[in-house]
Amino acid sequence: MSEDLKDIAREVHEILYSKRKNAQQNIVRTYYDTSAVFEEPIIFVRGQDEIIRQFLFMATIFISITAEIYSITDSMVAGNHHIVSIDALIKYRLPLKPIIFRQEIELRTITKLEFDEQNKIVKHEDIWSIKDLVETLPCVGWVYSYFGRKSVGLFTNQLVDWVQNGIRNFIEY
Template identity: 60%
Template sequence: MGDQAEKIMGDQKEVAREIHSTLYSKRKDAQKNVIEKYFDVNAVFEDPLVSVQGHDKIIRQFILLATMFLNITPEVHSITDTEEAGNHHIVCIDAFIKYRLPLKLLFIRHEIEVHTITRFEFNEQQKIVKHEDVWSLKDVLESLPIIEFIYSGFWRRCSGLITNQLVILVQETIKAWKHEL
């Protein structure tokens, strides 16, 4: 790889860090500006719950986050990058993002911490064509007040028992069916 390519990749890592810290913040105007500046007009944003395309729709997703929470704080642990076929460049950011809920109730956690892997795909024009956030629904549910107890203490255990019994039922049905033949 040439010196120019290495410089561009290094620059994209810094750009990705800037974009990430802006998007995961409460700065709504800055979010809009960074999306309009660094994202391709047909860029796609995806996470486990949504998939949207275009500046306006992506902006709305991050403004919604900024509106829902009192504070949003990203803590970046690492940034890696690689080149992909078609001259696209991928930058991945491994971070914990803390979301502070608007209500603080007695004995209920008011901050949600979500381990997130953010993947930015840059095209040849150095614009982001895809922004994907990967995070665990389990981690989110276990950090939500009240839902944490229902999900961890009840739902997952019941689901395990039910699926276990379903497997036994299917196995026994197959055995009985084979025995009949």
């Protein structure tokens, strides 16, 4: 049974992370529960229609979307649900000129698909790093990597210093 779910998970992943819009709709209607949840670090939606819209949006704004799957694992969870996890590198190609901007966003993603007893996906969670995303964004990535994160680090260190000194001065007073 778990090999069947791994095969379903691979098919779902390969179609959703592509430009095949009609196939995306069909795969969600076929394998997702009607009230399934899709979430990632910046999006949360519920229901087949909303999930379809999220993937159609991605397929519309990018020139190409490809996924290189590194591994697929599964495990049993409470209530006879199975979790199938897919570790993949997903590449989104932007419609920009490569001279000025980086043309491709690469995101290492862990996709967790939770299957119920009827082998329907009830939860689809994509786990990825906001840092990785921002660093690959055109123009913003370089500024963020070399200045933004370091500036925030310096600011928070200074803030902690001020608070500690303020507390120390208050106690001594």
